[in-house]
Amino acid sequence: MKKLAGRVLFLTALCWMQFFAAEAQLRLIKDKQILQFSGRVVAGDSLTELEGVAVYVPGTTRGTHTRKSGYFSMPVxxxxxxxxxxxxFxxxxMTIPANIKESSLTLSIRLEERRNTLPTVDVMPWATEYDxxxxxxxxxxxQDPTEQLPVIPPPVVYKSITDMPAMDADANYRYGQGIQQGQREARFRVPDILKVFSIPIKYY
Incomplete structure (x- = not known):
């Protein structure tokens, strides 16, 4: 029962502290000039409007974002x-002047670009350099890399079509199937050799 009473007393005190803090903040705001702060945010070259730039007052709930044209407007x-x-960027x-008397303030804001350089990362399949x-x-x-390579016989080149050995039915069938298979694959194959044609230029 004592723990419950202590928690209730603590929550009550916390609520009163927040209330008095809000009252003090409202009194400070009432004593100062409230104005509408607006303008346009551009990049360093003054030509590119910046969209989505966060514009806010730290420690408060007052804030906004710029539109496509870089325009913003908020009470300060x-x-x-x-x-x-x-x-x-x-x-x-930017500090709003404390002695300002106008009800609005319009400025053009320029943000300078910032280049973020990231450190290089070496990716290896081993955990450490020792591994x-x-x-x-x-x-x-x-010992001899050439011994491990397969020996490919040179292609047979016939001088005439009549010198070629005759194909039987099975060889003829396999030959036709290979041609059809190559035609089907050629529809989806990306050429790996680019042919460059030179066109002679005639000067007159």
Whole structure:
């Protein structure tokens, strides 16, 4: 029972603290000038409008985003610090003058580009460099690489079609099937050899 009473007392005190903090903030806002802050956000070259730039006052719920034309508009209080943040650009902080008397303020905001350089990453199938060295040391290379290569006989070239050996029925059937198979595959095959044709140019 005592724990429950203590929790209720703690929550009540917390609510009163939040209430008094909100009242103090409202009093500060009432004492200062409230104005409509608007403008257009562009890139460093002043030609490209930036869309989706976050425009907000830190520590408050006041904020917005720029439209396709880079336009934004939001209520601010004199003396506020407005932040302009976007991916790929330097964050910009702008303070509204505390002694401003106008009800609106329009400015053109320019954001400078920021280049993010990422460190290089070496991807290896081994966990450490020591494992890589051990794998290289355990690799066994053949004594003569040419001995491992298959021996391909040279193609037979006949001088005349009459010198070719006669094909039987099975060979003739396999030959025809091979031609048809090649024609079917040619429909979907991407050519791996690019032929460049040169056209002679005549000068007159």
């Amino acid at each position: 209080v004199a003396g506020d610090t407005v932040v302009f943040a976007a991916l790929g 330097e964050k910009l902080y 890589l060295k051990q794998a290289v040391l355990r690799t066994k290379l053949p």
